[in-house]
Structure formats: C-alpha cells, structure tokens
Amino acid sequence: MFSTSPRSSNYERLEGGMGPGRASRKLAWKKIAVGCAVLIGLVWFFSPRSDGFISDLPTPGLEDIYPPPGTIPLTTRPAASQGDKASPTNAPPSSSPQPIPTSPETDVDPLKTVHCTAPHSPNSPLVQYAVMIDAGSTGSRIHVYKFNNCGPSPAYEYEVFKQITPGLSSYAKSPQGAAESLDVLLEEALRVVPESLRKCAPLAVKATAGLRLLGPQESTDILKAVENHLKNKYPFPLPDEDAVAIMDGKDEGVYAWITANYLLNTIRADSPKSSPPYAVLDLGGGSTQIVFEPERGDEKADAVLKDGEHKYELQFGDATRVLYQHSYLGYGLKSARGSVHRVVEFLDSLRSSRVDVGQLPRISNPCLSQGTTKEVEIPASDGEETKTVLMAGEDVGSFEACNRVLELVMAKDAMCEVKPCSFDGVYQPSLLDAFPSGRILLLSYFYDRLTPLLPSPPNGVQPHLTISTISSLARQVCAGPSTWTQHWGAYPDVLAELQDRPEWCLDLTFMHALLVLGYEFADSRDVELGKRIEGTELGWCLGATIAMVGGKLTCRL
Structure with a gap:
C-alpha cells in the first residue's frame, strides 16, 4: 500500500545506547564538568530572573481552555474506514443493513465483513487479521487488527x-523470561483471531527505545529468544526476517503519523482536500518523535527540506509525500527525568561538600513540586557507581527554575552542522516557514500527563488547548499542595496522583520546553491531544501493520 525510503545506517549508533548526541560522545552530562560553564550555570541556576524563552503572553487559567459551545467537535473515526469503496455488485444487500462492528463482541461473524461479500481480488481472503506487538520501554502492548479486502488494498475495521508491564528491556539477564512475558498478550491474539485464519495472520514484534538503550548483545539475545518462542509455540506467521526487530526510530515516527492521519481521514483516497494532514508529535519513555508534511504552497518539496536522514519520502496509496521526521533517542519522558536529576545532583555536588552519615543525601530539586520529596537513583557514569539520593522540592520547586535546568538538558547550543537546528544539533526547518498554520496532534505521554489535569469536556466539545496551557498547568503543579487544592480540590483522584508523583512538575515543564525551546513552536500555537479514536490506539502500530498486510500474503504451512 505504501513504500518508504531506505533505512538509515546512521541510526544504528542509537541502538548501542549512546543516547542523544553524536556517536563519538556519551551522554552530555558526562562532559558537563567544564569549569567555567558550570560556574556560570550555578549563578544562573540559583539567581532569580525572568525566563528567557517563555512567551510574555499571559497564560490561561483552566477556565479559559474551552471554546464557545458548538465549536471544535471531538474527532471521531469515520463511520466506514474504507480507503477503497466496494463496487455495487460486491456490496452487501441494502435490504438488510448491518451495524459496523467495532470489536469482536459486536462482530456477528469474524470471518466476514459488512462492507462486501467477496474480495476485490480472488487471490485475497475476504477478511484478514494481523498482530503487532509494541515492545516499548515501559511495557509491551499487543494490537490485533481486523482488515477487509473489499478494495484493491486492505481496509482497517477494528482493533x-x-x-503488560514491565517491558522486554527489564529482562536483560533473562532472554527466555522476556519471551515468555509475551504469552499473556498472545493468548489475547488466539482469542480474537479465528482459528481458520491464524496461519495467514502475520505477527511482528517491534522493539523501540527500551531495547535500543540496552547493550547490543543483551538486545540481540532477547530478540532471538522472542523469535524462537513465537515460532515454536504460536501458529502466526512471521512475515519477514525483520518481523522481530528493533524498529528504526524514523519509522516509528512516520508510522505514528500514518496511523493518526489515516484514522482522521486526511491521507486516504477519499479524504477531503480541505483537510491537510496533522503534524504528529509522539512522546514515549525513552524517545520522542516529530513528523510533519511541510506546508509547501507553490514551492517544491526540495525547496522546503534539505536532503538528509530527516527527509522521508512516502508512497501512500496513489500519492507521494515528502515528510520531515526525527526521532530523539534519550529525550523521552523517563530519559528526560534521568537527565534532569543528573544535572541537579552534579550542580549540588559542586556547590556543597555533603557528608551524610546514615541517611540519604538530600538535594534541593527545582523540578519537583514544592513540599514534595522523592528517592531518586542517579544512573552510574564512567568510573562511578549508581547512587540513591533524596530529591526535595522544598520551597525552590517552580516552573521557571526547572526551565533553567532544562535549558542545559536540551543541548540547544550543540553544534549545528546543517542549519537551522532545533536542539541537540538536529536539522529542522523553521516551523514559521515550513509549518506555520497546520494542526498539531500530541500523543502518548503528552496525553497521559495533561488530560488528568483538564476538566472533562462538556457537551462533547474538544478542549481548546494552546502550548501556553501546558505552562499554566506546570506553574500550578510545581507550586505544591496548597495550589493543587485550589485548582483540583473537587477531584480527589487528581490530588492523589499529584501527591504520589512529585515529578509531575518536571514532566509538564519538560513537555513545554520540548515544544517551545526545542522545536520552537510559538507559545500561542493550538494543539490537540490524542490517545485513541473510537477504540483504536493512536501511535505507530496501525501504520506499521498497514505496511505489513499491504505486502505479499504469506501463510504458515
């Protein structure tokens, strides 16, 4: 159904766990002890001042995030997710219309489809199932998809x-344990896929940032154990030699872009011309991705994007698209937390000579909410051991102070070989030129961290959010429990979440810094949050599965 540009060999360096930056360097914090820069950073870090990169626009309160009633309806999947319509002679009889199933429980006959009575091609099955396992950094997730072949290419029906948790990377010393951890997910696939179709239902396991950050030997051992386990215990075919593999980060972002825009009906054959694709920003635990199609106007794609691994040529259906994409390994939410804690601990070690006997060292951390504490394990660096400290928000926790730490973390001053750059020395065209007015969809941890703090949408209306909404929420969360009570006193579940997660201040502040300092979106830019569309999870899995079922069908003997 679509083809992609060749895999980038330069991405292989990221699978060795080098984190953000060039292959010749380790994490930036191992080199941070440059005397003069640190001394300047200390003065800058602890001195009161206004934030240099935050917009001076007033930040909205929670009462400002909803538009007038009747505007911005909640996005839903089109009633029939058919990229290619069935021919009149192939359509189900109109005298007995059937409801479109959205799950196995509402699917009267999982061997058939309500969209047609015969496949478009006699060589294709009427319906086809496919199984994708997302082996992420925080857990493993299975997606079992049903497609029909009423048109010339497979059309998605439901998921x-x-x-489960933890992820495969937690089994670094037990590859077989990693493989067996997937059994509970594969039992779900056996429940959903009809027995007669299992040998023709392709299965793939794609690992992301968690395994990329393991050593190459550990990740290879886990993947081999998983592949052997699948072949020996389950009937599903593995479609190719890369069926169980670490996914290239650029593919992860592009597949998420395809998933979202396919479900939102902006890139299918029947999509309205007045609905251009969304930019998709996906924030995982170990990495984050940005993908968008430049708003070219009358310009050619080559005039908008410079050549390089960031340029992704995509053949989808009957259209050729040129996308900008980049995956930042080491800048996912959990990786960012570790980076912030390392910087804070290092700066504290320079300004004080701690002698803590019989108790954990206590360190003031401006990225924790005021009045909260958290035990934090500082990852080991070269020649050092892992250490555990007690981080405390005390009275220093604040959005502005945390932003100063994140200015160091974001590596905004890294060498930029191809200009202009976003952060960490990565080329990105100016969004004012390349994507000035397009819609922006935020996925994964963006959704998980922001939606609990927002009021429930009234009357089915999508919250009107701008990037400045994130900074407004961050200020309220970082200010501590007294402010929480003012804003969320009527929501005890929210208060309990905030109390249990002191790093919520850090998470929100990092998300804002990623968008404004990193990608250089305007603080006033509208954004939308996404988790699922009528039961279908947003993310890279559906896009990758469409690619898998769109190729040659290979059944297991």
Missing part, C-alpha cells in the same frame, strides 16, 4: 488492545 483489540492489551498491555
């Missing part, structure tokens, strides 16, 4: 989703 079954289930997840």
Whole structure:
C-alpha cells in the first residue's frame, strides 16, 4: 500500500545506547564538568530572573481552555474506514443493513465483513487479521487488527488492545523470561483471531527505545529468544526476517503519523482536500518523535527540506509525500527525568561538600513540586557507581527554575552542522516557514500527563488547548499542595496522583520546553491531544501493520 525510503545506517549508533548526541560522545552530562560553564550555570541556576524563552503572553487559567459551545467537535473515526469503496455488485444487500462492528463482541461473524461479500481480488481472503506487538520501554502492548479486502488494498475495521508491564528491556539477564512475558498478550491474539485464519495472520514484534538503550548483545539475545518462542509455540506467521526487530526510530515516527492521519481521514483516497494532514508529535519513555508534511504552497518539496536522514519520502496509496521526521533517542519522558536529576545532583555536588552519615543525601530539586520529596537513583557514569539520593522540592520547586535546568538538558547550543537546528544539533526547518498554520496532534505521554489535569469536556466539545496551557498547568503543579487544592480540590483522584508523583512538575515543564525551546513552536500555537479514536490506539502500530498486510500474503504451512 505504501513504500518508504531506505533505512538509515546512521541510526544504528542509537541502538548501542549512546543516547542523544553524536556517536563519538556519551551522554552530555558526562562532559558537563567544564569549569567555567558550570560556574556560570550555578549563578544562573540559583539567581532569580525572568525566563528567557517563555512567551510574555499571559497564560490561561483552566477556565479559559474551552471554546464557545458548538465549536471544535471531538474527532471521531469515520463511520466506514474504507480507503477503497466496494463496487455495487460486491456490496452487501441494502435490504438488510448491518451495524459496523467495532470489536469482536459486536462482530456477528469474524470471518466476514459488512462492507462486501467477496474480495476485490480472488487471490485475497475476504477478511484478514494481523498482530503487532509494541515492545516499548515501559511495557509491551499487543494490537490485533481486523482488515477487509473489499478494495484493491486492505481496509482497517477494528482493533483489540492489551498491555503488560514491565517491558522486554527489564529482562536483560533473562532472554527466555522476556519471551515468555509475551504469552499473556498472545493468548489475547488466539482469542480474537479465528482459528481458520491464524496461519495467514502475520505477527511482528517491534522493539523501540527500551531495547535500543540496552547493550547490543543483551538486545540481540532477547530478540532471538522472542523469535524462537513465537515460532515454536504460536501458529502466526512471521512475515519477514525483520518481523522481530528493533524498529528504526524514523519509522516509528512516520508510522505514528500514518496511523493518526489515516484514522482522521486526511491521507486516504477519499479524504477531503480541505483537510491537510496533522503534524504528529509522539512522546514515549525513552524517545520522542516529530513528523510533519511541510506546508509547501507553490514551492517544491526540495525547496522546503534539505536532503538528509530527516527527509522521508512516502508512497501512500496513489500519492507521494515528502515528510520531515526525527526521532530523539534519550529525550523521552523517563530519559528526560534521568537527565534532569543528573544535572541537579552534579550542580549540588559542586556547590556543597555533603557528608551524610546514615541517611540519604538530600538535594534541593527545582523540578519537583514544592513540599514534595522523592528517592531518586542517579544512573552510574564512567568510573562511578549508581547512587540513591533524596530529591526535595522544598520551597525552590517552580516552573521557571526547572526551565533553567532544562535549558542545559536540551543541548540547544550543540553544534549545528546543517542549519537551522532545533536542539541537540538536529536539522529542522523553521516551523514559521515550513509549518506555520497546520494542526498539531500530541500523543502518548503528552496525553497521559495533561488530560488528568483538564476538566472533562462538556457537551462533547474538544478542549481548546494552546502550548501556553501546558505552562499554566506546570506553574500550578510545581507550586505544591496548597495550589493543587485550589485548582483540583473537587477531584480527589487528581490530588492523589499529584501527591504520589512529585515529578509531575518536571514532566509538564519538560513537555513545554520540548515544544517551545526545542522545536520552537510559538507559545500561542493550538494543539490537540490524542490517545485513541473510537477504540483504536493512536501511535505507530496501525501504520506499521498497514505496511505489513499491504505486502505479499504469506501463510504458515
């Protein structure tokens, strides 16, 4: 159904766990002890001042985030997710219309489809199932998809989703344990896929940032154990030699872009011309991705994007698209937390000579909410051991002070070989030129961290959010429990979440810094949050599965 540009060999360096930056360097914090820069950073870090990169626009309160009633309806999947319409002679009889199933429970006959009575091609099955396992950094998730072949290419119908924790990377010393951890997910696939179709239902396991950050030997051992386990215990075919593999980060972002825009009906054959694709920003635990199609106007694609691994040529259906994409390994939410804690601990070690006997060292951390504490394990660096400290928000926790730490973390001053750059020395065209007015969809941890703090949408209306909404929420969360009570006193579940997660201040502040300092979106830019569309999870899995079922069908003997 679509083809992609060749895999980038330069991405292989990221699978060795080098984190953000060039292959010749380790994490930036291992080199941070440059005397003069640190001394300047200390003065700058602890001195009161206004934030240099935050917009001076007033930040909205929670009462400002909803538009007038009747505007911005909640986005839903089109009633029939058909990229290619069935021919009149192939359509189900109109005298007995059937409801469109959205799950196995509402699917009267999982061997058939309500969209047609015969496949478009006699060589294709009427319906086809496919199984994708997302082996992420925080857990593993299975997606079981049903497609029909009423048109010249497979059309998606519905999904079954289930997840478990921890992720495969937690089994670094037990590859077989990693493989067996997926059994509970594969039992779900056996439940959903009819027995007669299992040998023709392709299965793939794609690992992301968690395994990329393991050593190459550990990740290879886990993937081999998983592949052997699948072949020996389950009937599903593995479609190719890369069926169980670490996904290239650029593919992860592009597949998420395809998933979202396919479901939002902006890139299908029947999509309205007045609905251009969304930019998709996906924030995982170990990495984050940005993908958008430049708003070219009358310009050619080559005039908008410079050549390089960031340029992704995509053949989808009957259209050729040129996308900008980049995956930042080491800048996912959990990786960012570790980076912030390392910087704070290092700066504290320079300004004080701690002698803590019989108790954990206590360190003031401006990225924790005021009045909260958290035990934090500082990852080991070269020649050092892992250490555990007690981070405390005390009276220093604040959005502005945390932003100063994040200015160091974001590596905004890294060498930019191809200009202009976003952060960490990565080329990105100016969004004012390349994507000045397009819609922006925020996925994964963006959704998970922001939606609990927002009021429930009234009358089915999508919250009107701008990037400045994130900074407004961050200020309220970082200010501590007294402010929480003012804003969320009527929501005890929210208060309990905030109390249990002192790093919520850090998470919100990092998300804002990523968008404004990193990608250089305007603080006033509208954004939308996404988790699922009528039961279908947003993310890279559906896009990758469409690619898998769109190729040659290979059944297991």
